[in-house]
Amino acid sequence: MSQALISHGYQQAKKLLMIQALIIAFVSCFGLIKEFKVAVALLSGGMAVFLANCFFVYKAFSKSGAQANKQVVGAFYLGETIKIFLAVGLISVAFWQLPGFEIFALAGYVVALLSQWLAPIIIKTH
Template identity: 35%
Template structure:
């Protein structure tokens, strides 16, 4: 049996599942405040998740040492696209969604940012227990 030392792709689907669960829990918590806070929180989470989904699609479509240039190019394209999508989505929310709980929107976006930082550790801990 051949042993490979290749770098594995991160479990993106598992990461998005964890982040999606966090978004639902945060959105439901804001529902206790008001319906406006609830949908504003969900929008803040989506403004985070959709661009990160685009980044994941772009950044992790190539693998292997032979694809190093493609990998770097994809990472840069993914990051640029993520920032542009984020700006567009925030603009759309502020332009078209009224009433809006701005605090719930930004707080949920910030919670999703922190969740994004800890998700790999949560996923790895879960994989080690299995």
């Protein structure tokens, strides 16, 4: 892969992460209407996905070049595997630390997942 292509993909990934962060913050602010802990739970659930995605972007774009083809694929798979475990671990911590507010943490998690799936519709990615 050319360095320009890698750079373009990395810039697109950063835009998608920024949109995801804004959506998580926006939804968390709505939680303040009900109660502060609701907002914290929404933010915690969303951050579980967001932080995992940040790690994946870092790992996926850490290798480049036609000579490093196997390293690129390996970095992608390793990044995705760790991303899944990281997200599960972080949402588990949110459940453990916020008893009684698990549904809101889960809602934040789902909103963050939906935002990553819908973000390409929001911005032009090609």
